[in-house]
Amino acid sequence: MLAIEAENLSKKFGDFTAVDNISFKVEHGSIFAFLGPNGAGKSTTIKMLTTVLAPTSGKITLNGHDVLKDPNEVRKNFGIVFQDPSLDDDLTAYENMEIHGVLYHVPGNEMPKRIEQLLGFVELWDRKNDLVKTFSGGMKRRLEIARGLLHHPKVLFMDEPTIGLDPQTRNHIWSYILKMNKDEGTTIFFTTHYMDEADKVAKEIAIIDNGKIVAQGTSAQLKEKTKANSLEDAFIELTGHEIRHEEAAPNQRMRMMRRMRR
Amino acid sequence: MNTLTVLWLRQLKKYFRSKARIIGSIGQPLLFLVALGFGFGPIFSKAGGGNYLDFLVPGIVAMTILFTAIFSGIEIIWDRQFGFLKETLVAPVSRYEIMVGRTLGGATIAVLQGALVFVISLFLGFTPNLMMLPLAIVFAGLIALFFTALGTAIASLLDDMQGFQLIMNFLVMPTFFLSGALFPLTGLPSFISVIAQINPLSYGVDGLRGTLANATQFGLPMDFAVLGILTVVVMGIGGYLFSKIQV
Ligand SMILES: Nc1ncnc2c1ncn2[C@@H]1O[C@H](COP(=O)(O)OP(=O)(O)OP(=O)(O)O)[C@@H](O)[C@H]1O
Ligand SMILES: [Mg+2]
Numbered sequence: 001m002l003a004i005e006a007e008n009l010s011k012k013f014g015d016f017t018a019v020d021n022i023s024f025k026v027e028h029g030s031i032f033a034f035l036g037p038n039g040a041g042k043s044t045t046i047k048m049l050t051t052v053l054a055p056t057s058g059k060i061t062l063n064g065h066d067v068l069k070d071p072n073e074v075r076k077n078f079g080i081v082f083q084d085p086s087l088d089d090d091l092t093a094y095e096n097m098e099i100h101g102v103l104y105h106v107p108g109n110e111m112p113k114r115i116e117q118l119l120g121f122v123e124l125w126d127r128k129n130d131l132v133k134t135f136s137g138g139m140k141r142r143l144e145i146a147r148g149l150l151h152h153p154k155v156l157f158m159d160e161p162t163i164g165l166d167p168q169t170r171n172h173i174w175s176y177i178l179k180m181n182k183d184e185g186t187t188i189f190f191t192t193h194y195m196d197e198a199d200k201v202a203k204e205i206a207i208i209d210n211g212k213i214v215a216q217g218t219s220a221q222l223k224e225k226t227k228a229n230s231l232e233d234a235f236i237e238l239t240g241h242e243i244r245h246e247e248a249a250p251n252q253r254m255r256m257m258r259r260m261r262r
Numbered sequence: 263m264n265t266l267t268v269l270w271l272r273q274l275k276k277y278f279r280s281k282a283r284i285i286g287s288i289g290q291p292l293l294f295l296v297a298l299g300f301g302f303g304p305i306f307s308k309a310g311g312g313n314y315l316d317f318l319v320p321g322i323v324a325m326t327i328l329f330t331a332i333f334s335g336i337e338i339i340w341d342r343q344f345g346f347l348k349e350t351l352v353a354p355v356s357r358y359e360i361m362v363g364r365t366l367g368g369a370t371i372a373v374l375q376g377a378l379v380f381v382i383s384l385f386l387g388f389t390p391n392l393m394m395l396p397l398a399i400v401f402a403g404l405i406a407l408f409f410t411a412l413g414t415a416i417a418s419l420l421d422d423m424q425g426f427q428l429i430m431n432f433l434v435m436p437t438f439f440l441s442g443a444l445f446p447l448t449g450l451p452s453f454i455s456v457i458a459q460i461n462p463l464s465y466g467v468d469g470l471r472g473t474l475a476n477a478t479q480f481g482l483p484m485d486f487a488v489l490g491i492l493t494v495v496v497m498g499i500g501g502y503l504f505s506k507i508q509v
Contacts, residue, residue, distance in 0.1 A: 050352055053508050076354040086345035090276050102268040103353035 001064050003028045003155050003187035004049060009058035010211075011044050018044045020211035021058070026204070029185040031178075033192065033202035035235060038244045041211040042191045043083050046159050049189070050080050063154055079104070079153035081144055083160045083191075089133040093124055093143050096132060097150060104151035118146040121176065122169075137164055145173055152180065158190040162197065170194075174201055195232040205231075209239045265355045266363040273334070273367025277374075284375070291326045291379045295319065295386055298444065311446065317477070319383040319390075320470035321443030327376040327405045328463060332434055334368025335413015338504075339423055348509050357505035365414060365497065369406035376402050394473035397482070401469035404489040408462060411493065411500040418503035443467050447479055465489050 004026040011019040019041040026032045036042050047053035049060055051071040060067035063077040087096050097115045106114060119125040122142035132140060141164055148158070156177070162170040178201060180186045192198050198205060199219050206216040215222055215238050219231050228234035263271075277283070299315045306314035341347040350360050384390075390398075416429060440454060441463035447455065458464050469485035472478030478485070 047509075052348060052352060072354070072356060075352060078352075080352055082345065082348055084345050084348075086349040088272070088276075088341075088346045088349075089344060090279065091272065095272075095275070099268050099272060100349070100353075102263050103265060103350065103355055105354065108263065 001028065002026060002061070003030065003063060004032075004189065005061040006045075006049070007059040009045070009048060009060060010056045011041070011048060011053065012056045017211055019048070019055075022208065022211070022213045024206055024213060024216065026187060026189060028187055029181065031181055031188040031190075031201055031203045033190060033198040033205045034208065035191065035193075035195075035198055035205060036208035037239050040208045040239075040244075042208060043159055045208070046080070046157050046189070046191070050078060050157055051075060077153060078155040078157060079148055079151060080157040081148035081159065081161045083163070085140060085144070087132050087140060087143060087147075090131060092129050092131055093119060093135075094128040096143065097147055100147045100150055106151050114150055118149055119143075122146040122173075138166070138169070141165055142169065142173075149176065149180070152184055152186065155187040155189065156180075158188065160191050160193065162192065162194065170197065177201075195230070195235055199231040207235065207238050214238050265353075265359045266366065269350075269360060269363030270367040270370065273364065273371060277371045284378075287326070287330060287375060288378055288382065290329075291322045292382060294322050294325070295379075295383060299386065315383075315386065315388055316390075316475045317446070317471070318444070319380070319388045320474050321441070321467050322383070323376045323380050323402070323474075324405055324441070324463060324467045324470055325438050325443055326379045327372045327402055327466075328409050328434065328438055330375040331368060331372035331406045331409035332413040332429075334371055335365070335410045335415075335500075336417045336426065336429075337368070338364070338414060338417040338507075339420055339426075342507075342509055343422070347507070351507065351509065357507075358501040361414060361501045361504040362497070365407065365410045365500070368410035368413070369403065372406035372410060373399070373402045376406070390474040391476055394476075398470055398473040401466060401473060401485065401489070404469075404486075404493055405463065405466035408466075408489060408493040408496055411496040415496065415500035415503050418500070418507050437461060437463050440464075441467050442479070462489065462492050 002025050007023050009019060009022050010017065022045070034042050034045065044053065048055045049062065049067065051067060051074055055068070062074050065073045065077065067074050094115065097119065098111065101111045101115065116125060119128055122145060124139060124143055124146065127135070127139070132143065135143065145161055148156070162173060165173070174197070177188060181188055202219060204217070205219055205222060207214050207222070215225065217225070222234045222238070223229070223231065226234040226237040228237055295318065299318050303314040306312070306317070311317065338347060351357065353360070440457050441461050442458055443463070447458045447464065450458070465480060465485040465488045468478050468480050469482060469489065472482045472485065
């Protein structure tokens with residue numbers, strides 16, 4: 001059985017196609033990196049995989065369950081760390097953890113221990129009773145990650161989990177996730193803009209650009225295919241040098257700007 | 263703890279932490295009580311209506327509950343903007359359960375807020391029938407549940423706060439003013455009378471007035487039946503719309 005299978009998945013926002021007929025498979029216990037430039041459609045894809053957004057067309061199976069037909073069952077199988085903030089700023093760090101634990105059915109007698117362990121792990125235990133709105137950006141991010149790791153799902157989605165974190169913290173967190181993957185066979189599906197990170201941990205990589213998957217394989221295969229020395233070079237080779245505007249029609253807008261300058 | 267309790271507690275914690283909100287939201291009812299209660303009191307009793315404050319207080323308590331409840335329901339829009347809504351929407355629990363937990367939390371706050379105004383009114387000279395207080399709390403609870411669920415239903419259809427002013431001016435305000443909260447529903451022009459009779463809040467105001475001030479127009483069983491049925495219906499609709507939210 002596959003952990004994730006997406007078939008001909010598309011998402012349109014009005015006329016604009018954010019995800020364009022993509023298909024991919026993720027094996028159980030794999031660590032799958034979903035890479036692509038800004039606005040490529042990574043987050044949109046993750047939202048569709050996790051029942052937050054309905055696809056325009058296509059089929060998704062998660063752990064054997066049809067995501068569109070059986071969302072409630074699917075939600076029992078995954079955990080997610082979103083790219084955008086999703087904490088309640090008016091509650092304390094501990095309360096945010098606790099709500100998550102209850103929603104995800106973490107047994108009541110295990111909860112305090114697990115919360116202490118994870119808040120300790122991201123070095124927020126001494127701030128546990130402070131309101132989240134008093135936290136720095138990096139502290140909020142660490143709390144989001146700790147919360148995402150509180151229960152142990154079969155599939156863990158992480159949308160740019162390490163964004164804005166210092167290298168020490170990134171390594172620290174990845175070692176925890178890799179251990180979870182090894183000990184419990186948790187399937188990891190993540191996105192990142194740090195190519196070294198993807199190179200180090202991913203067993204399989206898909207590269208998406210303008211809503212389409214342009215390459216897929218191991219890091220070695222992608223480097224070989226593009227005759228590049230690093231994953232970063234391979235990535236740039238595959239997706240081009242142009243900087244992405246988060247805009248429906250990027251080319252048109254750049255042309256317009258050039259004309260205005262003349 | 264279960265889903266309902268934890269989401270209910272969340273609302274209460276947030277409520278008790280924002281003292282400014284508690285104090286801010288009793289300002290308006292207090293102003294209404296003082297200005298209208300003492301301002302119209304003499305005319306009201308001269309016209310044979312009796313003690314206006316006794317008439318007015320149940321209406322203002324209902325108003326307080328209405329505003330707080332709608333606002334609690336609408337809060338979903340903030341949760342959506344600040345992202346917390348996503349966290350609950352992907353959780354492995356039924357979205358109906360989440361909606362009910364939130365609604366119970368919002369309704370509890372609305373009842374507390376109404377109780378606060380009720381207590382203040384005692385100091386202004388309101389003399390309620392305390393024997394009926396438990397029944398009054400039931401009516402307060404129904405008003406609160408109905409309008410929190412209504413707020414939830416509306417908020418589930420909105421993406422941002424832009425429609426909020428529209429809802430306040432074209433739904434909440436008319437609901438309040440045309441409910442019999444401020445004036446008796448007898449001898450009115452027929453179109454206002456019709457509106458008042460299809461206005462759910464009329465039955466809430468009447469229920470509160472019937473229990474606290476011994477004066478009812480529709481009769482308490484009727485008030486209870488109408489509000490009870492509408493509350494169940496709106497909870498159902500609100501739950502359905504909430505379960506369809508995409509973020
Ligand atoms: N709700 C929405 N309405 C309209 N367009 C949207 C919406 N959500 C996303 N888009 C558009 O879809 C495209 C893909 O967005 P998405 O968030 O999936 O990108 P991404 O690959 O995650 O980018 P990043 O690396 O910047 O996070 C973008 O062009 C974005 O503007
Ligand atoms: Mg993204």
